[in-house]
Amino acid sequence: MQNFKAPQRDTLFVTNELLGFEEHYQRLGFEDATDDLVKAIYSEAAKFAENVLAPINATGDEEGCQFNDGVVTTPTGFKEAYKQYVEGGWPSMSHPVEFGGQGLPYSLATSMAEWFSGANHSWAMYPGLSQGCMETLKAHGTPEQKKIYLEKLVEGSWTGTMCLTESHCGSDLGMLKCKAEPAEDGTYKLTGTKIFISAGEHDMSDNIVHIVLARLPDAPAGTRGISLFIVPKFNVDADGNITDRNAVKCGSIEHKMGIKGSATCVINFDAANAILIGEPNRGLNCMFVFMNMARIGTGVEGLSATEAAFQGALAYAQDRTQFRSMTGVKNPDGPADPIIVHPDVRRMLLTQKALREGNRALAIYCMQLVDITQYDQSPEAKKIAEAKLALLTPIVKAFLTETAQETTSYGMQVYGGHGYIKEWGMEQLARDTRICTMYEGTTGIQAIDLLARKIMGSKGELLKVFTSEIKAYCATIRDKQQFNHWSNAIESHVDEWLQMTNDIGLSAANNPDELGAASVDYLMYSGYVTVGYFWLKMAVVAQQKIDEGTSEVDFYNAKLQTAKFYFDRMLTRTRSLVSAINSGSENLMQMDAEHFYQG
Numbered sequence: 001m002q003n004f005k006a007p008q009r010d011t012l013f014v015t016n017e018l019l020g021f022e023e024h025y026q027r028l029g030f031e032d033a034t035d036d037l038v039k040a041i042y043s044e045a046a047k048f049a050e051n052v053l054a055p056i057n058a059t060g061d062e063e064g065c066q067f068n069d070g071v072v073t074t075p076t077g078f079k080e081a082y083k084q085y086v087e088g089g090w091p092s093m094s095h096p097v098e099f100g101g102q103g104l105p106y107s108l109a110t111s112m113a114e115w116f117s118g119a120n121h122s123w124a125m126y127p128g129l130s131q132g133c134m135e136t137l138k139a140h141g142t143p144e145q146k147k148i149y150l151e152k153l154v155e156g157s158w159t160g161t162m163c164l165t166e167s168h169c170g171s172d173l174g175m176l177k178c179k180a181e182p183a184e185d186g187t188y189k190l191t192g193t194k195i196f197i198s199a200g201e202h203d204m205s206d207n208i209v210h211i212v213l214a215r216l217p218d219a220p221a222g223t224r225g226i227s228l229f230i231v232p233k234f235n236v237d238a239d240g241n242i243t244d245r246n247a248v249k250c251g252s253i254e255h256k257m258g259i260k261g262s263a264t265c266v267i268n269f270d271a272a273n274a275i276l277i278g279e280p281n282r283g284l285n286c287m288f289v290f291m292n293m294a295r296i297g298t299g300v301e302g303l304s305a306t307e308a309a310f311q312g313a314l315a316y317a318q319d320r321t322q323f324r325s326m327t328g329v330k331n332p333d334g335p336a337d338p339i340i341v342h343p344d345v346r347r348m349l350l351t352q353k354a355l356r357e358g359n360r361a362l363a364i365y366c367m368q369l370v371d372i373t374q375y376d377q378s379p380e381a382k383k384i385a386e387a388k389l390a391l392l393t394p395i396v397k398a399f400l401t402e403t404a405q406e407t408t409s410y411g412m413q414v415y416g417g418h419g420y421i422k423e424w425g426m427e428q429l430a431r432d433t434r435i436c437t438m439y440e441g442t443t444g445i446q447a448i449d450l451l452a453r454k455i456m457g458s459k460g461e462l463l464k465v466f467t468s469e470i471k472a473y474c475a476t477i478r479d480k481q482q483f484n485h486w487s488n489a490i491e492s493h494v495d496e497w498l499q500m501t502n503d504i505g506l507s508a509a510n511n512p513d514e515l516g517a518a519s520v521d522y523l524m525y526s527g528y529v530t531v532g533y534f535w536l537k538m539a540v541v542a543q544q545k546i547d548e549g550t551s552e553v554d555f556y557n558a559k560l561q562t563a564k565f566y567f568d569r570m571l572t573r574t575r576s577l578v579s580a581i582n583s584g585s586e587n588l589m590q591m592d593a594e595h596f597y598q599g
Contacts, residue, residue: 004054006046006115007307009555010357012039014364015111017541018534024368028375030105038108041093045112048088052081053119060122060261061428065202067253072201075261078123082156082204091127091156095134099146100154106374107367110300114363118304121432122261126159126199132293133160133211140228140278140286148240149209149230159205162290163194163212163231163267171445173284174222178214180229180274190214190231190274193251193266196439200265201233201250207242208233210267211290212274213283220281228283229274247272258431291440292393296366298440299396302404303359305433309404309411310352312426316415317345339414347569348410354535354566355403357559361534363400366392387465390454392530398446398520399527401436408433447519450526456505456515463501467494470533477540486536486567493529493574500525500581507584517585525577532571539563 015021016035025033056077063075085091094109095101109131117124130153137150152158169175178192190212194200201208210231219225234242251266278286317340321331325341339345369392372385408430412419419426437443455463471494474487504522507514542559550556 004050004057004119004308005311006042006049006112006118007356007360008042008046010360011042011111011114011364013538013541013555013559014361015107017545018361018538019365019368021107021368024371025105028105028371030103030375033104033108041108042112044088045090045115048084048090049112049115049119052084053116053123056081056123057120058422058425058428060120061258061432064260065253065263067250070201070249070251072203072250072253072263072265074126074202074204074263075122078126078261079204081120081123082126085127086156091130092154095150095154096138099150105371107364107371110296110367110370111364113297114300114304114307114360116304117301118308120261121301121305122259124301124304125259125262126202126204127156128297129162129199129294130156130158130160132162132290132297133209135293136211136228136277136286136290137230139289141230144238145230145275145277148236148238149232152207152240153209157205158207158209159199159202160209160211161197161200161267162287162294163197163200163210164287164291165194165196166192167195171441173213173226176213176215176226178212178269180214180216180227180276181271182216183273188216188229188274188276189271190229190269191271193268195266196254197265197267198262198439200263200267201253202263206234207236210248211277211287212269213287214274216280223284225281226283227280228277228286230277231269231272231274235273256435258428258434292389294440295393295397295446296363296370298436299398299400300363302401302433302436303356303363305404305429305436306352306356306359306400306407309408309426309429310349310356312424312429313352313411313414314340314349316418316424317349320415345414348414350562350565351570352407352410354562354570355407355531357538357562358531358535358566359400359403361538362392362531363396365534366396384465387462388469391450391462391466394441394446394450394454395523395527395530397440398437398443398450398523399531401433402443402524403527404433404436405430443523444520447523448516450523451501451504451519452515455501456508460498460501460505463498466530467498470494473533473537477536480540480543482543483536483540486532486539486563489567489571490529490532490536493532493571496574496578497526497529500578504581511585513585513589517588518581521577521580525574525581528571528574528577532566535563535566 022035060075066073092101093104094106097103134153153160166176180188180190183189212229212231213226215225216227232246233248235244235246237243247270249268251268254264318338320339321334321336322339323336325337330337330341369385369389373382376382411426415424415426418424474491477483504518539560542556545556
């Protein structure tokens with residue numbers, strides 16, 4: 001595979017030129033987060049991604065993790081790379097100074113997490129899980145819990161996990177059976193088994209802090225009876241020093257299709273020492289901090305795979321020669337033309353490029369919203385940001401990962417038969433990324449969360465908050481006549497989005513299955529319209545830069561040309577989605593379950 005390159009220029013376009021991050025950081029009180037500092041940090045992060053993580057990506061896939069009687073060994077180079085990661089101060093970047101952090105914005109650290117995942121998806125999962133663990137402790141931990149656990153997590157000497165799933169319940173957490181019995185000293189003894197625990201056991205850190213959902217003895221049934229606990233791999237004293245081994249053991253690791261360098265563990269708790277986080281029976285509410293962070297992070301994983309697949313496919317298409325262009329010879333010195341001259345290859349590359357850049361704008365916009373929810377001094381600004389984030393989080397998680405299935409598939413397809421061969425790296429991207437639509441809530445679960453819980457649950461108010469932003473922006477550019485066609489298309493889609501939501505709600509009042517039948521198509525529709533909004537904004541910025549006399553004319557022209565491709569060929573995908581939504585639930589539900597297979 002070609003050498004991975006961190007997309008510094010495009011990330012800076014989104015942060016600085018599209019979303020105004022320099023002013024955003026100053027307004028939130030991050031005076032040190034100047035443009036020069038950000039660029040310097042980006043430069044170092046790019047070096048780490050390109051020179052440390054990317055070289056051990058293929059070997060990590062080849063070796064995988066090794067399991068021996070509860071001990072997990074990560075692939076060659078993973079432990080050493082993590083040591084460099086800690087020494088570089090990367091784990092502490094966006095965390096409070098009082099816990100040993102650097103006090104920089106969440107969005108700054110998360111935007112570079114895309115690069116680490118693009119260079120090496122499996123490796124990036126280890127520190128990625130720790131970030132959610134830290135955010136949960138910051139939001140719900142006591143001062144003592146923060147002192148004991150958070151400082152080591154911020155330092156990076158300890159890592160964290162999220163332990164939700166059990167074999168019998170999957171995503172239906174109301175069915176979980178793990179129990180936590182009160183001990184005399186105010187702690188608990190937690191017993192049960194969790195599965196699919198990413199980074200649940202490994203050799204990269206001194207301790208692993210498991211954040212675990214379990215039930216207290218008197219807990220009510222269902223999700224109302226779930227509590228949240230800290231369960232460390234090694235017990236620690238009041239000063240945070242490691243003492244002895246806790247009753248926590250890895251029972252096995254999964255043998256997977258992809259992300260083979262990431263340990264996916266079965267974790268057994270045998271009356272393990274545990275500490276309650278938050279209030280009893282409110283654990284799921286506390287865990288949503290972790291889950292929402294993980295969902296945005298998983299969407300970013302999809303984005304990172306799109307970036308890597310595009311880089312590989314583009315390099316190959318520019319170099320590989322086959323056939324002559326239908327409009328005449330383009331490479332007279334060779335026996336054939338580069339395959340990038342062929343329209344269908346360009347269709348695949350432009351699809352990757354349009355999703356790479358549009359999805360990045362959406363993802364970083366959500367990172368900006370997280371900044372506002374965490375640091376803004378205005379209650380009203382926080383309220384609006386929280387509403388937009390609630391709406392967009394399931395879209396980011398599902399849309400960015402579903403479209404990554406398409407873009408990584410195109411990464412293989414552009415290579416032709418070579419795409420099926422391991423040495424080129426395209427098939428690894430497809431395998432690694434396939435999990436992204438499944439873990440942290442499948443696409444179907446995200447779709448129900450979006451349509452039923454977020455939109456219908458708020459009586460449409462969450463949708464109106466975001467669509468009002470879109471309409472307000474379109475109104476500000478009506479004098480830019482060259483963009484009217486695209487602006488009108490977005491406004492028309494917003495009107496359709498609102499009307500369709502109302503129609504689904506009316507249908508669901510008579511038949512609740514209508515929500516489930518429409519949900520995934522509805523989410524994908526929402527994704528295409530949302531990304532279209534960001535493509536409109538990017539096109540306007542690109543034209544402004546050209547009009548101002550930029551020296552990067554090619555960069556901005558490419559933005560305008562990609563925007564045209566998106567509006568002509570990708571936003572139009574909403575037509576088939578609307579047709580499917582309007583067909584209702586009957587075509588899905590009328591067949592009896594026993595009649596599905598007829599021999």
